[in-house]
Amino acid sequence: MNAAQVLNGVALGSLLMVLSSGLAMIYGLRGVANFAHGALYMSGAYIAYTVSDRFNFWLAILLVPLALAVIGVVLELVFFRPLQHRSHIELGLITFGLALMAERIVVLIWGERTLRVTPPEILQGTTTLLGVEYPTYRLSIIVIALALAAALVLWLRGSRVGLHIRAASQDIETAGIMGVNVDRVSLIVVSLGCALAGLAGTLAAPYIALDPGMGNAFLITVLIVVVVGGIGSIGGAMVAGMGLGVIQTVSTVWSPSFAVVVPYLALTIVLLWRPTGLAGKRVS
Amino acid sequence: MKRQVVAAAVALAMGSTLAACGSASENSGDGGEGGPIKVALIPPTSGALAQFGTDAVKGWETAVRLANEAGGVDGREIELIVKSTDADPATTLRVAKEAVTQDGAQFIGAVMTSPEHAALNAQLEGLGALSFNALGKDDALVGEQCSPYAFHVVQTSSMDINALASSLSELPGDKWAIQAVDYATGHGAAEKFKAAAEEAGKEIVLEQFAPLDTTDFGSYITKIKDSGADAVFAVEYGADGVAFVQQADQFNLDNQLETVLGFNMVSEPLFETLGDTIEGYFNNVGYDVDGDNTENQEFVDAYTEDHGAAPYYVPADNYLAAQTLFAGIEEAGSADPADVSEALGDLSFDSIVGAVTVRAADHQVLRDSYLGEVVKDGKALKFSIQSNATPDVTTPEPDSACSM
Numbered sequence: 117m118n119a120a121q122v123l124n125g126v127a128l129g130s131l132l133m134v135l136s137s138g139l140a141m142i143y144g145l146r147g148v149a150n151f152a153h154g155a156l157y158m159s160g161a162y163i164a165y166t167v168s169d170r171f172n173f174w175l176a177i178l179l180v181p182l183a184l185a186v187i188g189v190v191l192e193l194v195f196f197r198p199l200q201h202r203s204h205i206e207l208g209l210i211t212f213g214l215a216l217m218a219e220r221i222v223v224l225i226w227g228e229r230t231l232r233v234t235p236p237e238i239l240q241g242t243t244t245l246l247g248v249e250y251p252t253y254r255l256s257i258i259v260i261a262l263a264l265a266a267a268l269v270l271w272l273r274g275s276r277v278g279l280h281i282r283a284a285s286q287d288i289e290t291a292g293i294m295g296v297n298v299d300r301v302s303l304i305v306v307s308l309g310c311a312l313a314g315l316a317g318t319l320a321a322p323y324i325a326l327d328p329g330m331g332n333a334f335l336i337t338v339l340i341v342v343v344v345g346g347i348g349s350i351g352g353a354m355v356a357g358m359g360l361g362v363i364q365t366v367s368t369v370w371s372p373s374f375a376v377v378v379p380y381l382a383l384t385i386v387l388l389w390r391p392t393g394l395a396g397k398r399v400s
Numbered sequence: 401m402k403r404q405v406v407a408a409a410v411a412l413a414m415g416s417t418l419a420a421c422g423s424a425s426e427n428s429g430d431g432g433e434g435g436p437i438k439v440a441l442i443p444p445t446s447g448a449l450a451q452f453g454t455d456a457v458k459g460w461e462t463a464v465r466l467a468n469e470a471g472g473v474d475g476r477e478i479e480l481i482v483k484s485t486d487a488d489p490a491t492t493l494r495v496a497k498e499a500v501t502q503d504g505a506q507f508i509g510a511v512m513t514s515p516e517h518a519a520l521n522a523q524l525e526g527l528g529a530l531s532f533n534a535l536g537k538d539d540a541l542v543g544e545q546c547s548p549y550a551f552h553v554v555q556t557s558s559m560d561i562n563a564l565a566s567s568l569s570e571l572p573g574d575k576w577a578i579q580a581v582d583y584a585t586g587h588g589a590a591e592k593f594k595a596a597a598e599e600a601g602k603e604i605v606l607e608q609f610a611p612l613d614t615t616d617f618g619s620y621i622t623k624i625k626d627s628g629a630d631a632v633f634a635v636e637y638g639a640d641g642v643a644f645v646q647q648a649d650q651f652n653l654d655n656q657l658e659t660v661l662g663f664n665m666v667s668e669p670l671f672e673t674l675g676d677t678i679e680g681y682f683n684n685v686g687y688d689v690d691g692d693n694t695e696n697q698e699f700v701d702a703y704t705e706d707h708g709a710a711p712y713y714v715p716a717d718n719y720l721a722a723q724t725l726f727a728g729i730e731e732a733g734s735a736d737p738a739d740v741s742e743a744l745g746d747l748s749f750d751s752i753v754g755a756v757t758v759r760a761a762d763h764q765v766l767r768d769s770y771l772g773e774v775v776k777d778g779k780a781l782k783f784s785i786q787s788n789a790t791p792d793v794t795t796p797e798p799d800s801a802c803s804m
Contacts, residue, residue: 124618251650324615325642
């Protein structure tokens with residue numbers, strides 16, 4: 117095992133970390149398994165394609181999360197809030213339907229052929245790190261994801277809104293009784309979760325090939341990450357995302373066929389050993 | 401009243417069944433002697449293959465336009481009936497039955513995938529219609545799944561890989577890594593390539609298979625770099641192929657390699673997406689747009705005039721399918737599917753890919769295959785043909801499992 121393979125694992129883990137933290141936030145607060153999260157990530161990647169094609173990639177990193185945050189506001193106001201007293205399965209099915217619609221809309225706008233996004237010139241080529249030549253773009257994903265994770269944890273632990281989010285994620289009704297504006301908190305969480313999906317899509321666009329099925333490919337892995345991390349725990353999802361990325365990459369080096377079952381194996385082991393996930397009830 | 405309704409329903413059902421049986425056995429519909437010869441096209445119009453489906457129809461449209469302008473085939477006009485499928489074998493079969501029994505089509509084209517062809521071949525004799533396969537490459541279609549009513553116009557996977565294998569000794573690079581999809585075609589191609597490499601005196605330093613729908617090739621590319629390979633044989637399709645090429649570029653893998661040889665990995669529809677990264681890549685090529693014969697020049701001019709762009713292998717192979725059908729009708733002097741099928745056995749004719757022969761034993765069209773290098777043509781990319789392999793080199797002996 118050389119340093120390049122470890123970095124491969126950390127790069128994949130970084131992407132999973134960004135994607136799963138958004139899903140974990142929404143699940144923690146709304147209790148909804150958002151099956152549209154993969155579609156949001158895919159939509160983010162396609163919007164990033166157009167923005168970076170017409171303008172540049174840096175603008176895409178700014179604009180796409182904002183655009184997805186607006187979609188998050190719509191999701192919260194049109195679906196999650198009015199339907200909050202319906203069963204979680206019904207809401208889950210609605211998000212599943214939304215994901216199917218999003219996929220068709222993407223096909224109608226961008227077509228079905230595979231697309232590719234070129235990283236900005238400064239991030240092209242390789243950089244020598246730990247004695248190995250490694251793609252600069254992948255290193256930048258790692259840096260962005262780790263910085264984002266640190267900022268998110270600091271914000272959740274150090275700010276008043278973060279305190280409210282943690283309180284509402286523990287028990288939304290009690291938090292409401294204690295004076296927390298849970299509607300406002302929920303709006304922030306859902307839009308932030310969607311923005312993180314958009315950011316993950318933007319970061320992934322030059323990393324992998326864009327096709328309308330790309331969201332589905334990641335959704336199952338990300339759902340597993342959230343369960344392994346501890347349902348609703350943002351910190352747990354981050355740790356689990358990074359861990360799974362590294363383990364999956366390492367197992368790919370030894371046996372690609374075995375690597376396919378690694379996420380499911382991890383899920384089974386964690387659920388047997390620690391049914392509440394790695395982080396238990398802790399949110400951040 | 402209730403009894404009358406039941407009786408009417410039974411009569412209607414029996415009537416429909418009888419009508420369907422009658423159409424299936426006669427299948428002449430409106431296309432009897434003197435009327436137009438009807439060809440049903442059943443391309444996928446949704447899903448990842450929709451673009452190929454559209455382009456397959458374009459190839460047939462140009463062929464039919466030229467044929468009808470020249471007075472028809474055997475004096476009769478050709479009429480296209482364009483249907484659609486989602487590339488699911490069950491859907492395609494249902495649409496094919498509808499085209500034959502209700503629309504009166506006697507010939508079928510533009511069906512896309514090998515599983516669709518396998519399902520269709522099993523039913524062709526019962527339908528009494530001929531199918532011309534210009535897209536499905538599975539060897540079994542001219543093996544155990546062959547049919548006296550099916551014609552395999554496109555090269556099989558074996559023909560493609562044999563064409564590459566025959567050119568291997570000419571390619572730079574002595575230490576080869578094999579990067580293939582973990583699928584039957586990937587393993588089959590890797591086996592054939594290894595045998596050819598051994599014959600050409602090349603060393604295989606790494607052989608690895610990635611599951612279908614792999615998004616991150618980082619660990620595979622790192623292993624190729626670590627293996628010391630100076631050439632790569634890559635069998636990755638669609639989005640997997642794009643991801644592999646893109647990530648290999650990010651890892652600067654090309655700097656270490658003298659040759660990247662793709663098997664069905666890079667093709668004209670992907671040139672714009674893959675960009676200049678693939679300049680210098682080698683790949684098998686089924687059709688040479690610059691083919692120097694009058695048939696091809698006429699086709700390229702007419703297709704460009706009809707559709708605003710030069711053809712690539714999908715419309716070209718479908719045009720060749722139409723040429724095969726028209727040659728069979730002319731030879732038979734009839735549009736009766738059984739007569740056409742018999743006339744096509746061992747028939748040779750001039751086509752857009754030069755002189756071809758329909759092998760009677762399995763209905764494989766014997767044609768050249770090529771090795772192409774991706775080169776710059778102004779701002780765009782194109783294949784420059786490096787070598788061609790004749791069918792006696794590429795085409796395996798007829799499979800004994802195929803009985804006509």
